Amino acid sequence: MGARTYRTVLIGSGNVASFLKEHIAGPFEVMQVKGRSLTQSSPKGKGLKSLPLGEAFEEAALYIIAVSDRAIPSVAEELKDVKGLVVHTAGSVPMDILKQSRRGVLYPLQTISKARKLPASKVPFYIEASREEDLGLLRLLAESMGSKATPMTSEKRRYLHLAAVFCCNFVNRLYGITADLLAEHDIPFSSMLPLIHETADKVEELTPHQAQTGPAVRWDEEVMAQQMTLLDDEQRELYQLLSKSIHDDKLRFDKD
Amino acid sequence: MGARTYRTVLIGSGNVASFLKEHIAGPFEVMQVKGRSLTQSSPKGKGLKSLPLGEAFEEAALYIIAVSDRAIPSVAEELKDVKGLVVHTAGSVPMDILKQSRRGVLYPLQTISKARKLPASKVPFYIEASREEDLGLLRLLAESMGSKATPMTSEKRRYLHLAAVFCCNFVNRLYGITADLLAEHDIPFSSMLPLIHETADKVEELTPHQAQTGPAVRWDEEVMAQQMTLLDDEQRELYQLLSKSIHDDKLRFDKD
Numbered sequence: 001m002g003a004r005t006y007r008t009v010l011i012g013s014g015n016v017a018s019f020l021k022e023h024i025a026g027p028f029e030v031m032q033v034k035g036r037s038l039t040q041s042s043p044k045g046k047g048l049k050s051l052p053l054g055e056a057f058e059e060a061a062l063y064i065i066a067v068s069d070r071a072i073p074s075v076a077e078e079l080k081d082v083k084g085l086v087v088h089t090a091g092s093v094p095m096d097i098l099k100q101s102r103r104g105v106l107y108p109l110q111t112i113s114k115a116r117k118l119p120a121s122k123v124p125f126y127i128e129a130s131r132e133e134d135l136g137l138l139r140l141l142a143e144s145m146g147s148k149a150t151p152m153t154s155e156k157r158r159y160l161h162l163a164a165v166f167c168c169n170f171v172n173r174l175y176g177i178t179a180d181l182l183a184e185h186d187i188p189f190s191s192m193l194p195l196i197h198e199t200a201d202k203v204e205e206l207t208p209h210q211a212q213t214g215p216a217v218r219w220d221e222e223v224m225a226q227q228m229t230l231l232d233d234e235q236r237e238l239y240q241l242l243s244k245s246i247h248d249d250k251l252r253f254d255k256d
Numbered sequence: 257m258g259a260r261t262y263r264t265v266l267i268g269s270g271n272v273a274s275f276l277k278e279h280i281a282g283p284f285e286v287m288q289v290k291g292r293s294l295t296q297s298s299p300k301g302k303g304l305k306s307l308p309l310g311e312a313f314e315e316a317a318l319y320i321i322a323v324s325d326r327a328i329p330s331v332a333e334e335l336k337d338v339k340g341l342v343v344h345t346a347g348s349v350p351m352d353i354l355k356q357s358r359r360g361v362l363y364p365l366q367t368i369s370k371a372r373k374l375p376a377s378k379v380p381f382y383i384e385a386s387r388e389e390d391l392g393l394l395r396l397l398a399e400s401m402g403s404k405a406t407p408m409t410s411e412k413r414r415y416l417h418l419a420a421v422f423c424c425n426f427v428n429r430l431y432g433i434t435a436d437l438l439a440e441h442d443i444p445f446s447s448m449l450p451l452i453h454e455t456a457d458k459v460e461e462l463t464p465h466q467a468q469t470g471p472a473v474r475w476d477e478e479v480m481a482q483q484m485t486l487l488d489d490e491q492r493e494l495y496q497l498l499s500k501s502i503h504d505d506k507l508r509f510d511k512d
Contacts, residue, residue, distance in 0.1 A: 003270070015469065069479055092471075092479045111455055111469045115462055122450055125279055150447075159441040163484050167434040167448050168455045169470030170498040171427050176464035176505055178423040185415040191365070191406075192423050194378055199424045200456040204449060206371055208432035213271065213367045214425030215348075222257060223325055223348045227418050234501055241494055242426040248490065249432055 005029050006137070009057045011075055011204070012066035015112045016089050020066060023120040026144030028062070060084045062137065064106060067092050085134045091161025094154035095128050104129035106138055107157060111168050120145035126152040126160060177235055209253055216243035217250055261285050263391070265313045267331055268322035271368045272345050276322060279376040282400030284318070291377025316340045318393065320362060323351050332356070341390045352383050352411035360385035362394055363413060376401035381383050382408040382416060433491055465509055473506055474497035 006028045010020055013034040024030040057063070065075045072088050076098050079086050087104040088097070095105045096103040105128040112118065127138040127149045135151055142149035152160065175196065179189045202211045217222040224243060228236050262284045265275055269290040280286040314318070321331045321344040328344050332354050335342050343360040344353070351361045361384040368374065383394040383405045391407060398405035408416065431452065435445045458467045471479040480499060484492050 017385055068474065069476055092482060109451055111451065111458060111467070113458070113462065113464060113467060113469060116458060118454065122454055124447070124450055125384075151425070154439055158443055158482075158486065159437055160443060160447065163434045163437045163443070163448060165470055165472075165483065165495075166430045166449055168438070168451050169468070169472060169502065170494075171430050171452075171455055172459070172464050172467055172469075173472075173498050173502050173505070174422045174430070175459050176429050176468070177501070178419045179464050181415055181419045185412055186415060187412065187419070189459075189463075191380070191416065192419060194380055195365055195420055195424050196427075196456050196459065197366065198374065198378055199427055200452050202367060202369070202372060202451065203431050203445075206369065207445075208428050208435050210371060211367070211369060211428055212425070212432070213369060213428075214421055216421075216425060216429075218324065220325055226348060227421065230414065230418055234497075234504065238426075238501065239421075241490075241497060242429055245433070245490055245494065246425065246429050249429070253333065253360070 003027060006061040006084045006141075007031075007057075007059065008062045008064065008141075009033060009060045010064045010066060012064075014066065014068070015114055016108060017064075017066035018114050019108070019112045019118070019123070020064060020089075023145045024141065026140075028141055031057075057082070062087070062141070063091065072097060085129070085137060087129075087138065091164065092158055095130070096154070102129075102131060102134055104134050104138055105154070105157070106141070107152075107161075109160060109164060111172070122164060123147050125149040126157055128152060128154060128157070177238070181230075181235075209249060212246060212250070214246070216246035219247055219250075259283060262317035262397075263287075263313075264317065264318045264320065264397075265289060265316045266320045266322060267319075270322065270324070271370055272364060273320075273322035274347075274370050275364070275368045275374070275379070276320060279401045280397065282396075284397055284400060287313075313338070318343070318397070322441055328353060341385070341393060343394065345386075346413055347420065352410070358385075358387060358390055360390050360394055361410070361413070362397070363408075363417075365416060365420060367428070376403045379403050381405045384408060384410060384413070388460065428469070433494070437486075437491075465505060468502060468506070470502070472502035475503055475506075 004027060008028045008030045010017055010032045011028050021032045061084045063079050063084055063086045065072055067075055069090050072093055084102055086100045087106045088096055089106050091107050095103055107126045108123045109126055110123040122194045125142040125147055129135040129138060139149045178192055182189055228239055231239055264284045264286045266273055266286050266288045277288045294414045317340045319335050319340055321328055323331055325346050341358045341360055342356045343362045344356055345362050346364050351359055363382045364379045365382055366379040381398040381403055385391040385394060395405045420449060434448055438445055480493055484495055487495055
């Protein structure tokens with residue numbers, strides 16, 4: 001008796017699509033379609049007909065739309081008649097943007113870049129599906145990669161994604177400003193790595209509020225004024241706003 | 257033949273002073289003075305006379321002033337006649353605020369809180385001294401704790417401290433906003449830890465510019481506009497400014 005396999009069509013060529021292509025395993029057999037339709041993406045002479053996605057792969061068990069948020073509706077439209085489960089991978093796009101009766105979401109809560117290898121065990125998935133049994137399929141997909149899946153509604157996932165923007169995308173931008181400031185004074189960025197790692201490790205044990213240190217939490221106006229003279233306009237505006245946010249947070253807690 | 261020991265007076269009771277008290281070892285024998293003078297800090301009846309620091313400990317080899325930046329000059333004044341090396345531990349205060357002929361700086365580049373134990377190996381020290389041989393003493397102090405010391409001028413150390421404010425103090429505040437957003441929607445902060453750690457690990461391999469992901473680097477205005485509706489005024493202002501900073505950084509690189 002052959003084990004059940006799930007033919008999987010993966011649409012997209014960005015960071016998330018590349019990650020999934022690399023890691024999808026086990027009972028899932030993946031074929032990546034790099035453009036938004038089979039025609040666009042197929043190299044000439046490969047024998048694939050110019051067909052809309054839905055027709056070309058009408059028998060797949062799972063269609064994963066891993067394209068930019070804006071492009072999801074048009075790809076979903078091409079798949080409107082398929083019988084398999086259709087999911088997207090976006091944090092802030094509700095599941096119901098998909099009109100298929102079997103629809104879902106497979107959202108990887110991680111910063112994924114093609115230039116960096118990442119084991120799937122470090123990529124937790126947040127999943128949602130219109131049918132209970134399809135949640136099971138998405139869970140199996142995550143677990144067969146060696147990852148974990150947690151069900152979450154579209155409404156809650158919006159906040160998960162928003163929180164991720166603050167603690168990843170914006171944090172990384174602060175690393176970038178750090179790198180700029182150091183480079184101007186010939187200090188290697190690697191000097192900061194023990195501090196960067198301890199700052200991250202610290203919030204496993206303490207709340208960010210308890211973990212806060214630095215001139216702004218002490219409201220050391222002399223140091224702050226002096227540091228601001230060393231910054232360009234954009235950096236200074238950020239310095240002021242973040243210092244004020246640290247101070248406001250302290251006042252809120254002190255009052256409680 | 258007895259090994260040489262260095263009597264060390266540590267002045268202060270904050271995070272850095274507590275850390276140093278805990279870790280100073282080897283040939284250094286430390287006595288902590290918690291107030292700004294011996295009188296202030298000594299419990300009654302301990303038999304210590306009401307003496308200025310300098311007189312009480314005139315024979316110490318090393319005096320470490322680990323008090324708030326503002327209080328350094330007045331503590332240093334009390335130590336004006338000592339013969340030992342006098343150092344402070346502040347990132348943004350120049351060495352020459354000290355008027356002693358043997359003066360220096362012992363700056364720990366780390367976020368240190370009393371509530372969290374931290375091995376000294378994770379705390380790199382940046383050192384400076386008016387005399388070459390005193391640099392050696394500070395290096396010995398760091399190494400006897402199991403740490404490392406790197407010489408750095410006051411001028412450069414200002415930028416080191418400023419960079420640390422961005423990649424530690426401000427990053428931690430973004431973790432705090434993350435925690436606030438999640439708590440409002442009953443999502444555990446621990447959900448974010450794989451992302452927080454990968455964001456930190458990623459910049460060991462890629463530059464922050466290469467590592468950047470998220471709506472702002474893609475300039476996905478629809479997601480950004482939607483996310484801003486979920487924030488309070490202070491959070492929204494930060495969101496706009498950091499998104500703009502990510503975008504500006506991308507444009508600068510694309511142009512180069």
